[in-house]
Amino acid sequence: MTTTSAPDEPPSVAMTEESYGALRASHALWAGTSVLITDRRGRVLLQRVTYRPTRLLTGGAVDRGESPARGAARELEEELGVRAPVTQGLAVDWVSPSGRTTHPAMRFPGEILHVFDGGAWDEAQIAAVRPRPGEIDGVDFVEPAELPALMSPGDARRALSALRARINGGGPVFLEDGLPIAPTVLDRLGVLSTARARHHLPFHHARRVPDGLPVRQSWVWAFAPDGRVLVLLEPGTGAACLPGGTPEPEDRADPETTLVREAHEEAAAELTGTRYLGYLSDPGEPCARVRYAAALTSLGPATADPATGRTYVRILATPEQAVEFFDWGPPAAEQLQAVHQARGLLGIPRAGRQPVTELSSPTSW
Known part of the structure; x- marks a missing residue:
């Protein structure tokens, strides 16, 4: 059996439209989106949620027919009560079927998860946050080095990789289970994994x-x-x-x-x-x-x-x-x-x- 090399090409004569569509559907993945937000000191916004012990970036599943950027803006409004454009990507992560701990009944097929840049918020923007009742218990701004202790391992790797990409300024990076496929010197040395020098001195x-x-x-x-x-x-x-x-x-x-x-x-x-x-x-x-x-x-x-x-x-x-x-x-x-x-x-x-x-x-x- 032969197949086509790109989804916008017509099916080959060896495969009907129905069987070609079924083949592609059998390879379906989950799609997720998130927003990395910091304060002006470079601390990362994490949400305390009611449904899991670890903390999360703002975000969630992409709805059917929805783009990742629109999904990120929707999640920002739904979870934090903040309306803001989401236009700058930081990372695209391939989360493998073994890269996330899920219940077997979920039959997790893997996920493509986008991380967008929510910017560095000032005090007025932070004061405007209204966490979604019943889902978000609250938000905290935490030092990057604290992420592995507060998030799941994969989520922490992804957040740190996205934060390094934002600092590096080289455009969105591609990740596999939270790690860059082309690490920069910042990734190689684990910059921000160790507590930053703190000197709030006049x-x-x-x-x-x-x-x-x-x-x-x-x-x-x-x-x-x-x-x-x-x-x-x-x-x-x-x-x-x-x-x-x-x-x-x-x-x-x-x-x-x-x-x-x-x-x-x-x-x-x-x-x-x-x-x-x-x-x-x-x-x-x-x-x-x-x-x-x-x-x-x-x-x-x-x-x-x-x-x-x-x-x-x-x-x-x-x-x-x-x-x-x-x-x-x-x-x-x-x-x-x-x-x-x-x-x-x-x-x-x-x-x-x-x-x-x-x-x-x-x-x-």
Whole structure:
């Protein structure tokens, strides 16, 4: 028996329309849709539902004849009472028959599940949420690293993959049982699976560190010529940091010397045009955490940081992408503004949204 290669082709002479339709129907799958929403801090909206112990993204089954995008918008309104357009896809997941735990009586045939981007909601949008009575007990915004503890394994994998795709900005990704078929460096290292560094500390733009306030940390926003910055990822956890670190005696209490030394030790990075941005004050520990901007001139071969023994994975990301790797709270916006002001003074263009780039080989600019 022969069949056609595409559903819009007419059946071959060896198969009637009825038998061809029956064959295609026998291969039917479920279709689902969901919406990934975060707050402005990058925490993910999860629903507490009445019918299962684990939490869910907003979403559900696609109705007969309904497109996944329309289904996502409908579920958003039905479950949260929010009307909003759903136009940007993040992921398409093939959930295999063995990739979901279901009762045998359901005869689960597999599912194609779409994940759409619901955006980063502000306080007014969050206040407008009205969970559906009898189905949704409530909603919470949770750290990405908490998803595996709160969701089913497949749902957590899918949500994290979709969140990484949103940060990466390379368009929708294709998943199999929640995992990308073409993993990026963010997927490979499990970025966001480990708790993000949390520093909700006031940022003092361009102010000199007050006398008597010790400097505990010196970090740098190191710009490549295309306007992206160097971010370091820990190989075992995917945790992110900017180049920099703790002052050592040989730095002679000079924060700029600290960051130049640390950038070289951690990332084999050489800098020029260093500009002071300001500092973070820490009410819990009277100290200053200073921030600089500089231009990258070269990266040598990646070597182990002598302080930690780790060989960091080096990536270039836009400043906006870099901020999403951390939980810095509202002060992040003011620091980001200072970063772009310094970028302009360095004569470096603003980078457009684009996928991150891993820098595995020595590079000069």
